[in-house]
Amino acid sequence: MRKTKTRGGAQGRAVHDVGGLDFGAIDRTEHDLALWEKRVDAMMILLYSKKGLWTVDAMRRTIEDYGEQTYDKTEYYEKWMRAMRNLLVEQEVLGKSEIEAKMAEVAERHRKAGRKVPSHKVAWA
Amino acid sequence: MTHTHPHTHGHGDHGHDHDHDHNEPHPPQRDHDAGPMGVYEVMEEAVRLLLLEKGVLTDAEIATQIDLMDSRSPALGAKVVARAWADAAFKQRLLADCRTALAELQIDIGQIAEFKVVENTPQTHNVIVCTLCSCYPKLLLGIPPAWYKSLGYRSRTVVDPRGVLAEFGVKIPKSQEVRVHDSTADLRYIVLPMRPKGTERMSEPQLAALVSRDAMIGTALPSVPRKT
Numbered sequence: 001m002r003k004t005k006t007r008g009g010a011q012g013r014a015v016h017d018v019g020g021l022d023f024g025a026i027d028r029t030e031h032d033l034a035l036w037e038k039r040v041d042a043m044m045i046l047l048y049s050k051k052g053l054w055t056v057d058a059m060r061r062t063i064e065d066y067g068e069q070t071y072d073k074t075e076y077y078e079k080w081m082r083a084m085r086n087l088l089v090e091q092e093v094l095g096k097s098e099i100e101a102k103m104a105e106v107a108e109r110h111r112k113a114g115r116k117v118p119s120h121k122v123a124w125a
Numbered sequence: 126m127t128h129t130h131p132h133t134h135g136h137g138d139h140g141h142d143h144d145h146d147h148n149e150p151h152p153p154q155r156d157h158d159a160g161p162m163g164v165y166e167v168m169e170e171a172v173r174l175l176l177l178e179k180g181v182l183t184d185a186e187i188a189t190q191i192d193l194m195d196s197r198s199p200a201l202g203a204k205v206v207a208r209a210w211a212d213a214a215f216k217q218r219l220l221a222d223c224r225t226a227l228a229e230l231q232i233d234i235g236q237i238a239e240f241k242v243v244e245n246t247p248q249t250h251n252v253i254v255c256t257l258c259s260c261y262p263k264l265l266l267g268i269p270p271a272w273y274k275s276l277g278y279r280s281r282t283v284v285d286p287r288g289v290l291a292e293f294g295v296k297i298p299k300s301q302e303v304r305v306h307d308s309t310a311d312l313r314y315i316v317l318p319m320r321p322k323g324t325e326r327m328s329e330p331q332l333a334a335l336v337s338r339d340a341m342i343g344t345a346l347p348s349v350p351r352k353t
Binding site: 016017018019020021022023024025026027028029030031033034036038039040041042043045046047049050051056057060063072074075076077078081082084085088093094098099102103105106107110115116117118120121122 | 160161162163164165166167168169170171172173174175176179181182186187190191194195237254256257258259268270271272274275276277278279280281283284289292293307310
């Protein structure tokens with residue numbers, strides 16, 4: 001069932017429906033994509049267009065189902081990454097617990113190597 | 126910051142080391158193994174490792190897809206614009222049926238979305254946006270700039286296009302109407318700018334060099350050639 005969140009103060013609009021609202025000045029700074037962002041883009045396209053695991057519409061639905069606070073505070077490829085994770089579970093390609101376990105393993109490896117790694121989790125819903 | 130490669134997340138899995146755009150005036154990307162790691166970066170690595178372990182994807186497929194993304198740039202869009210400027214019959218076909226006209230140039234737009242070319246004229250200036258997400262003709266323009274995907278650009282362009290354009294340094298005279306095209310997942314727009322005066326004797330590659338990415342978004346005008 002569709003659970004699209006609505007945006008507070010904007011007459012029942014879904015969170016992504018921002019046309020005509022006012023989010024202030026446009027930051028025109030440009031930057032190249034980081035390698036992890038390119039990988040997210042590449043994997044997402046491969047999983048839907050080459051592997052046929054879901055459609056672009058399903059990807060949009062998972063992004064649009066984000067709550068307002070999180071939608072506004074996450075970057076573009078962060079939204080894509082969360083959508084990919086959730087769709088892989090929805091399509092039963094991966095399980096929630098194996099993703100959580102692998103994330104803990106990856107985080108621990110990077111921590112040991114001296115990088116700062118956050119310990120918070122990204123909510124599933 | 127010391128640069129170390131203490132883990133398995135190096136360059137080996139995509140076989141090249143040229144993620145930096147050497148000719149672009151952008152700051153270099155943050156080194157992916159130097160600073161603090163974001164939780165989504167951890168998620169990317171974990172999900173990728175699981176997909177590789179299960180054989181859903183291979184390193185080679187990911188590398189090829191990244192190379193394809195890196196190969197797409199506004200140069201292709203500029204080439205199409207230059208052809209339209211140089212060949213009026215092609216321009217008419219491009220405006221009428223973008224998919225078929227691009228196929229003449231061996232450009233296959235694929236099955237994901239349709240493209241529509243909107244032409245700037247002395248009466249009309251066009252600008253593209255995607256209020257709902259970030260739909261963009263990546264095939265012709267490469268990866269969109271961050272500002273195209275920003276809430277500021279997405280929210281304001283449809284109600285105050287002249288104000289937004291002024292922030293980009295583009296002043297549209299009152300006599301010219303501004304049309305905003307709100308892209309969707311299924312229909313992406315690209316602007317055909319007006320050919321600048323004084324370019325009558327230029328070749329297509331010379332014309333293409335006048336056409337920036339932003340001119341095809343509508344947030345810039347083509348460069349005017351210097352008088353010689």
